[in-house]
Structures are given as C-alpha cells and as structure tokens.
Amino acid sequence: MTKPIVEYKDVHKSFGDVEVLKGIDLDIFPAEKIAVIGPSGSGKTTIIRMLMTLEEPTDGDIIVDGKNLWKMEKNGKMVEADEKHLREIRGDIGMVFQHFNLFPHMTILENCMTAPIHVKGENKKEVKQRSIDMLERVGLGDKINNYPSQLSGGQKQRVAMARALVMRPKIMLFDEVTSALDPELVGEVLEVIRDIAKNDDMAMVLVTHEMDFALDVADKVLFLDDGVIAEQGSASDVIEHSENPRVQEFLSRFRG
Amino acid sequence: MSYWSFERFFEAWPYILKGLHITVGVTISAFLFALVFGLVWTFLRRIPERHINWIVTWVMEFIRSTPPLVQLFFIYYAWPEIPVVGVTLSPFVSAVVGFGIHFSTYIGEIYRSGIESVENGQWEASTALNFSLLDKWRLIILPQAFPPTIPMLGNYFIIMFKEVPIASTIGLTGILHMANSFGSEHFNLIEALTIVGIIFLVLSYPSARLIKKLEVKLNTRFDKNQVIDPIE
Numbered sequence: 001m002t003k004p005i006v007e008y009k010d011v012h013k014s015f016g017d018v019e020v021l022k023g024i025d026l027d028i029f030p031a032e033k034i035a036v037i038g039p040s041g042s043g044k045t046t047i048i049r050m051l052m053t054l055e056e057p058t059d060g061d062i063i064v065d066g067k068n069l070w071k072m073e074k075n076g077k078m079v080e081a082d083e084k085h086l087r088e089i090r091g092d093i094g095m096v097f098q099h100f101n102l103f104p105h106m107t108i109l110e111n112c113m114t115a116p117i118h119v120k121g122e123n124k125k126e127v128k129q130r131s132i133d134m135l136e137r138v139g140l141g142d143k144i145n146n147y148p149s150q151l152s153g154g155q156k157q158r159v160a161m162a163r164a165l166v167m168r169p170k171i172m173l174f175d176e177v178t179s180a181l182d183p184e185l186v187g188e189v190l191e192v193i194r195d196i197a198k199n200d201d202m203a204m205v206l207v208t209h210e211m212d213f214a215l216d217v218a219d220k221v222l223f224l225d226d227g228v229i230a231e232q233g234s235a236s237d238v239i240e241h242s243e244n245p246r247v248q249e250f251l252s253r254f255r256g
Numbered sequence: 257m258s259y260w261s262f263e264r265f266f267e268a269w270p271y272i273l274k275g276l277h278i279t280v281g282v283t284i285s286a287f288l289f290a291l292v293f294g295l296v297w298t299f300l301r302r303i304p305e306r307h308i309n310w311i312v313t314w315v316m317e318f319i320r321s322t323p324p325l326v327q328l329f330f331i332y333y334a335w336p337e338i339p340v341v342g343v344t345l346s347p348f349v350s351a352v353v354g355f356g357i358h359f360s361t362y363i364g365e366i367y368r369s370g371i372e373s374v375e376n377g378q379w380e381a382s383t384a385l386n387f388s389l390l391d392k393w394r395l396i397i398l399p400q401a402f403p404p405t406i407p408m409l410g411n412y413f414i415i416m417f418k419e420v421p422i423a424s425t426i427g428l429t430g431i432l433h434m435a436n437s438f439g440s441e442h443f444n445l446i447e448a449l450t451i452v453g454i455i456f457l458v459l460s461y462p463s464a465r466l467i468k469k470l471e472v473k474l475n476t477r478f479d480k481n482q483v484i485d486p487i488e
Contacts, residue, residue: 052383052384054380054383082390083389087386087388090383090384090386091386094384094385095368095384097377097380097384099377101375101377101378103381103383103396103400104400105399105400109315114385115385115386115387118387118391118395119387119388119391121388139424163385164385167385235476
C-alpha cells in the first residue's frame, strides 16, 4: 500500500480565543485529488494554509513525506521548526491564492521564472522554456511579456497556476481560486484545473465552493463543519448521497 | 544713497555663487546620509522585540521633535566638549551629520510606509514559492516598496535644501553666509539677500516640477487596476 505524502495528526488551530480547527486527522496520498467543502468560517482555508506554512498549528503534527513540518529535532529534543527546516520541506508544496498575488512589477514570464531561478538555482534558459510551455498550456502563450495589471482576473489566476506549476511541487493547494472572479471568468480557470487534475500526478487539495466541479475532479471530498471533518468519502458519497443533515443543509443552499 | 543699486546687485552675484557648491554639496551629502540612515531606522523598528522597539521609536521621536538648529549647535559646539567620544567637526561635516540624522527619521518613516503599502499577499506568495528572506526583500518587496516613495523623498530633498542655510550659524560658508559677508562689507544686505532668494527659487522650482512629473509617471505605472491592453 502506498504511503501518504501528507498526514495531519490531531491538528488544532486557534486564533486568539477562537478555536478554528478542533482536531483534524487527514491523509493525503500521492496523486490524490481532494476537495474541501463546507460553510465559510469552518476552517477550510486554514487547513491548507498550515501546510503551506502560512499559519502555525496550535497543536498536533503535520507530516510531509515522513518529516514533521512544524517541529524538528535539536539536541535530542523536538523543538519548533526554524525557517531553514521549513524551507527544506516547503519546496514540495505549491499554492494558488484566492487573490492571485502575482508580482505586479514583473511580466508574466518573469513571474513564472523568478522562483525556479532564485530558489532552486536552475538554468535560466531551461526555466524560460519551461515557463513558456506552461503559460501556453494555460492558454496565455501570447501574453508572456504583459504585466499582471493588463490581464483579466481569470487570466491572472491562470498565470498564478503556471507560476506554481513551474516549481514542480508534489502537492498543489488551491485556496478558493475562483471566489474572487467574475462569474463569466470562472469556467476558464476550472478548465485549467481540470486539465491539471487529469494529466498531472501531483496531489491536489482544493478548497472550493464549486460542487459540480468537486464532483468531477475530486477522488475524495471532505465536508468541514465547525472545525472538524464532519464527513468524508468519494465525491458522490458526500455530495450526492450523504445522509448527514448538516451536509444536506449546506448543499441545499447551492442547489437553490 | 539709494537703497537699491544694480551695480551692487551684479557685483554680488559672483561673490555669492562661490558659496553655492557648499550649499548644494551639504544638501546632497546630507540627503545621501539620510537615505542610508533612514534604512537603518526602518530595520531597527522591525526588530520584533518590545523594548528595542520602544527605544527606537522614542529616539526617532526625540530627533524629529528637536529643532535642527539646536542639533547643529550640539554637534558643532557641545559634542567636542564630551570626553572620550567628543570630536571637533568642521562646519561642513557637522551640517552633513546634523541634517542627515534629522531627516533620516522622516525618511525612515517614508520607507516604512512604502513597505507597508506592499500587500500581505505578496509576502505569502513569496513564502509559497519558497524564497529566502533576503530574496523576498530583494526581489519582491523592495522593488514594489521603493518606487512609490520617490516623490515623497524628492519633497524632503527640497525641504532639506531650504533648511541648509541655517548652518551659516555654525560658520558654513554657503550662499547665505557669502551674502551676509558681502552685505556687511557694503553696509547693504538687500541686493545680496535678494540674490539668495533668486538662487533658491531657480533651483527649487524646477526640482519640484520634476518630482511632480515623476509622481504622475509612477502612479500610472503602479496602478494595479489599469488595463493598458484590454482583452475582452
């Protein structure tokens, strides 16, 4: 049996007095596509932000490829991870944000090239070709020398995906990547994710409100409610056949 | 004797202009000093330690709330009296250090506002791409933080230029000092001081216009919502 690439072990997270996550246990297997759904404020985004090292768990462990993400051994004791430790593990993880977060002072091509060159020290020519290929794949081959300010929201989000993919992560995280888009631009972004999900063998975790989309691409769906995973299973089990009243109530709001 | 003489007016020009390189030299040197020292304040203030933060904030506040003239007097007259660390500085060096430190506290604040204007998402994206701390600053944050501060820095350059004449009180031989000595030789200050006014106007006004232009240009470039080449 394959070993999970990421394991959450009783992970808790509080912001001040508010406990947002109340014990998350979750295995993510290589190439697995997971959709995280649930009401807003249920802690969906926090789950992936902790894996991206943008938030530190209050309690519990996150194991990435056998290594504890937030803790490290020092003089025989487990201590809080330092930046060096985090950097070693973080290289396997990529993230696409709700608000794109492209670098506005760089062209689209430069947005894609800067991290492989400066972080991984890769050959510039090779990175350039790979970035152009990736931008073509997301349908922006003709925009490589434009600045982000010259693009539509959907195009920006596709650049953000290309930028993350060029780093060749083993795990890709998508944080409500269509929530900030005008409705008519959502489709083009989902199309690209669908393409990635079908053709790439990295693990993907998608925090999303697009139920039909989750049903289409996800191997597993997690329903998060009030800081715990209230229900999980195959997409059709959770979205179409769940008997959990909370799930049904949540989904009914989407079905109208 | 008439109170205004064109003869004296034209005679005074070359005499006063001999001080121009000193005035301009102090302004440029002190400004460069302030640009570098401002960066020091900015990073000192980012140290996440409460006590250091408190001390740095109040030292900056103290420097900003004291008149530059008093600071110049202290550096030039009082500093040499202090045992061990006290050294006698020339009027030029005193002025550079005095104005440099005074204005560095303002410039530090400008840097800070520039850095804070960079959205948090930029930090998060650079973390997600696994940049080192140095590369985050060098490649992502500072290139976005610096350009919007250029107009404000330019304004402080002009303000500082106009403050420099007060250093004539510690014997800096800039244009005001030259005008004064010309005026006392000829028992008439009106032409000499008029010339000083003209020199400041001629140098400040175009600089201010240039900064204004730069500001417009930078705003256009950094407007994130501007669509130069609409697609849809």
